[in-house]
Amino acid sequence: MAEQFRKPVVDQIYTLNLGPQHPSTHGVLRMLLDLDGEYIVKADPTIGYGHRGHEKMGENRTYKQFMPNTSRMDYLSGMLYNHGFALAVEKLAGIEVPARARYIRVICAELNRISSHLLWFGTYVMDLGGFTPFLYAFDDRERILDLLDRVSGSRLTYSYCRFGGVARDVDSGFVEGTRSFLQRLRSRFPDYHSLVTENVIFIYRTRGVGVVPAELARQYGVTGPNLRACGIAYDVRKVEPYEVYDRFEFEVPVGVNGDALDRYNVRLAEMEQSCRIIEQALDQLPPGPYLNEKAPFRVRPPKGEVYQAFESARGLTAYYLVSDGSACPYRCHIRVPSFGNLHVLEEVLKGTLVADAISILGSIDVVVPEIDR
Amino acid sequence: MGTETGFELIRVVIGLVLVLAFSQLNALFLVWLERKVAGHIQLRLGPMEVGPHGLLQTIVDGIKLVGKELIVPLAADKKLFVIAPILVFMPALIGFLVLPFGPDLIIRDMNVGVLLVFSFSTFTVLAILAGGWASNNKYALLGAVRSVAQNVAYEIPLLLAAMSVVMMVNSLRFSEIVEAQNRIWFIFVQPVAGLIYLICATAETNRAPFDIPEAESELVAGFHTEYSGMRFGLFFIAEYTNMFVVSAVATSLFFGGWHGPFGFGLGIPGIVWFLIKTYILIFVVMWVRWTFPRVRFDQLMNFSWKFMIPLSLANLVVTAMVLKLL
Numbered sequence: 001m002a003e004q005f006r007k008p009v010v011d012q013i014y015t016l017n018l019g020p021q022h023p024s025t026h027g028v029l030r031m032l033l034d035l036d037g038e039y040i041v042k043a044d045p046t047i048g049y050g051h052r053g054h055e056k057m058g059e060n061r062t063y064k065q066f067m068p069n070t071s072r073m074d075y076l077s078g079m080l081y082n083h084g085f086a087l088a089v090e091k092l093a094g095i096e097v098p099a100r101a102r103y104i105r106v107i108c109a110e111l112n113r114i115s116s117h118l119l120w121f122g123t124y125v126m127d128l129g130g131f132t133p134f135l136y137a138f139d140d141r142e143r144i145l146d147l148l149d150r151v152s153g154s155r156l157t158y159s160y161c162r163f164g165g166v167a168r169d170v171d172s173g174f175v176e177g178t179r180s181f182l183q184r185l186r187s188r189f190p191d192y193h194s195l196v197t198e199n200v201i202f203i204y205r206t207r208g209v210g211v212v213p214a215e216l217a218r219q220y221g222v223t224g225p226n227l228r229a230c231g232i233a234y235d236v237r238k239v240e241p242y243e244v245y246d247r248f249e250f251e252v253p254v255g256v257n258g259d260a261l262d263r264y265n266v267r268l269a270e271m272e273q274s275c276r277i278i279e280q281a282l283d284q285l286p287p288g289p290y291l292n293e294k295a296p297f298r299v300r301p302p303k304g305e306v307y308q309a310f311e312s313a314r315g316l317t318a319y320y321l322v323s324d325g326s327a328c329p330y331r332c333h334i335r336v337p338s339f340g341n342l343h344v345l346e347e348v349l350k351g352t353l354v355a356d357a358i359s360i361l362g363s364i365d366v367v368v369p370e371i372d373r
Numbered sequence: 374m375g376t377e378t379g380f381e382l383i384r385v386v387i388g389l390v391l392v393l394a395f396s397q398l399n400a401l402f403l404v405w406l407e408r409k410v411a412g413h414i415q416l417r418l419g420p421m422e423v424g425p426h427g428l429l430q431t432i433v434d435g436i437k438l439v440g441k442e443l444i445v446p447l448a449a450d451k452k453l454f455v456i457a458p459i460l461v462f463m464p465a466l467i468g469f470l471v472l473p474f475g476p477d478l479i480i481r482d483m484n485v486g487v488l489l490v491f492s493f494s495t496f497t498v499l500a501i502l503a504g505g506w507a508s509n510n511k512y513a514l515l516g517a518v519r520s521v522a523q524n525v526a527y528e529i530p531l532l533l534a535a536m537s538v539v540m541m542v543n544s545l546r547f548s549e550i551v552e553a554q555n556r557i558w559f560i561f562v563q564p565v566a567g568l569i570y571l572i573c574a575t576a577e578t579n580r581a582p583f584d585i586p587e588a589e590s591e592l593v594a595g596f597h598t599e600y601s602g603m604r605f606g607l608f609f610i611a612e613y614t615n616m617f618v619v620s621a622v623a624t625s626l627f628f629g630g631w632h633g634p635f636g637f638g639l640g641i642p643g644i645v646w647f648l649i650k651t652y653i654l655i656f657v658v659m660w661v662r663w664t665f666p667r668v669r670f671d672q673l674m675n676f677s678w679k680f681m682i683p684l685s686l687a688n689l690v691v692t693a694m695v696l697k698l699l
Contacts, residue, residue, distance in 0.1 A: 014511070016511050016512075016515075022593065038515065038519075038670065125666060128666040128667060129581060129582065129584070129665075129666045129667025130664070130665060130666035130667070131411070131415070131663055132414055132415050132663050132664060135415040135416060135417065136415070136416070139416060195664075196666075199665065199666065201582055201665050201666050201667070201668050202666050204668070204669070204672055205666060205667075205668070205669055205672075353669065353670065353671065354515070354592075355585070355667075355669045355670055356669065
């Protein structure tokens with residue numbers, strides 16, 4: 001007994017189970033944090049709580065039936081996932097897409113990207129304890145949802161793209177509405193900057209926090225705004241342009257240090273670039289059909305495989321489809337950006353505070369259902 | 374027992390009843406006000422359904438809380454767990470005893486009034502620690518530990534700031550401090566101390582941006598994570614009562630208490646002046662909460678130990694020197 005009392009206490013590390021139900025894990029993410037006081041010794045993101053087997057479903061459904069699944073993987077950028085899947089199948093089956101449809105797709109995709117970034121902006125500042133910007137961002141986002149609702153009939157899971165075009169043509173109301181929305185959003189950016197970006201507390205909470213070195217980002221396959229914040233200007237829209245992205249002028253915003261502040265700045269700058277793309281696309285929007293009438297009703301691509309990468313709101317996303325000539329794909333693999341983005345946390349979170357862990361997790365912008373697909 | 378003592382006893386009893394009634398009503402009103410202020414800052418309306426402009430919303434919420442089951446976690450320290458919400462509420466009530474609402478509206482005008490308020494407000498942190506510790510929950514414990522460290526750090530500049538005013542008046546009696554400001558409020562004489570006091574009071578009452586003991590995005594609900602029903606309600610009421618007490622103390626120390634600005638009373642009764650100023654201060658605290666993000670724990674401590682304490686000490690020294698020279 002006496003021995004037991006004389007033994008010095010060396011092991012002061014305890015485990016904090018953050019999630020899967022926690023206000024700041026954004027979905028069903030669970031993080032096992034080994035803490036020494038408030039400092040993190042080891043972080044272990046645990047995934048799989050929302051697994052629905054989308055890839056397996058893809059093998060048992062026809063190409064067309066799988067379209068609604070795609071927008072349910074990343075529910076914040078469903079339009080981008082629809083778009084990518086349509087591109088992949090069109091490439092595999094060799095379906096032509098009319099010019100007007102291509103422009104409509106780009107406009108809707110970029111609107112969706114802005115809405116995703118707006119939601120991220122709001123929730124990130126809320127993770128840091130600032131409530132009000134969240135509602136301002138949602139006010140703006142609501143207008144995008146209204147616009148997309150107008151063309152697709154849905155607010156989140158659009159299933160708007162078809163193989164060979166889009167489901168419905170856009171009307172003049174949509175075009176005018178988008179233009180006035182862009183004007184409104186541009187007038188809101190100064191408010192966001194003065195409320196959040198220039199706030200001293202915000203800067204102290206993000207500058208130098210969660211630095212991801214460029215080399216580490218490469219090793220973990222980090223993509224999207226998180227990679228660009230490290231100073232690597234990798235954007236699928238520029239590197240391997242798909243659709244009509246090569247016809248627009250836009251910049252790829254990059255950061256310097258790869259910290260949370262850079263990730264924040266990159267996303268805010270990206271929204272402005274998306275505005276530019278939409279504006280150019282609206283100006284160039286050609287008349288003509290919105291759907292290729294000759295596109296087969298039942299898609300049966302020839303034997304073969306296709307890899308189609310696209311830039312979702314969170315980074316490099318890709319569909320890899322293998323066709324055996326039947327109506328369903330033989331294999332449907334999806335590369336999601338959040339997987340790599342999340343797992344870099346294991347390295348980044350070491351030695352930070354619990355409060356920083358929330359800030360870093362928020363700044364990475366993971367969508368867990370996309371990982372648990 | 375002489376008539377004098379008997380009269381005094383009745384006076385104290387009436388005062389206690391009034392304080393209890395006022396503090397509860399005040400908390401109900403402040404919760405409603407907080408939600409309204411938050412709503413309008415966030416381009417919403419806030420509560421609108423129950424009563425005119427949602428005025429009865431918090432009463433209904435209170436009834437709901439009373440009706441809820443009081444859960445005590447199995448692994449909790451039961452006695453401490455039950456007693457903590459009562460402990461947290463008591464010091465706020467005692468603060469009311471010496472608050473100078475008007476020239477004749479002080480329950481006990483003690484000669485150590487300022488000392489009494491501050492010494493009892495320290496008890497709040499003890500109750501928070503008890504609640505967090507007794508819950509046997511890691512989030513609650515983290516919240517409680519943070520709260521202790523924060524209060525230790527912020528009580529020092531708070532007291533030093535109050536001390537500069539006390540030195541000028543040469544008294545710890547609230548009525549004398551307020552009387553000394555019948556022409557010029559001390560905020561104009563002691564702007565640095567006033568500012569330090571307001572910042573520290575925000576931290577002392579765990580209000581944003583210093584609400585790290587209950588930082589909901591990090592620690593779920595901090596020290597009161599495991600509390601349910603009216604026990605949680607007591608923590609909630611205590612927060613708003615504390616907010617009123619620190620704002621009322623700020624009003625008496627720096628904003629002239631029951632006096633109008635620059636000696637112009639405008640015929641308005643003292644208590645109205647006092648309440649107007651107190652509620653304006655409370656509004657500012659709410660305004661700050663809904664505007665700023667939360668600071669990080671270590672930054673908060675650094676800010677206190679490396680900036681606020683030296684500044685308040687320097688302010689105290691300068692005050693002493695000026696008083697000596699005059």
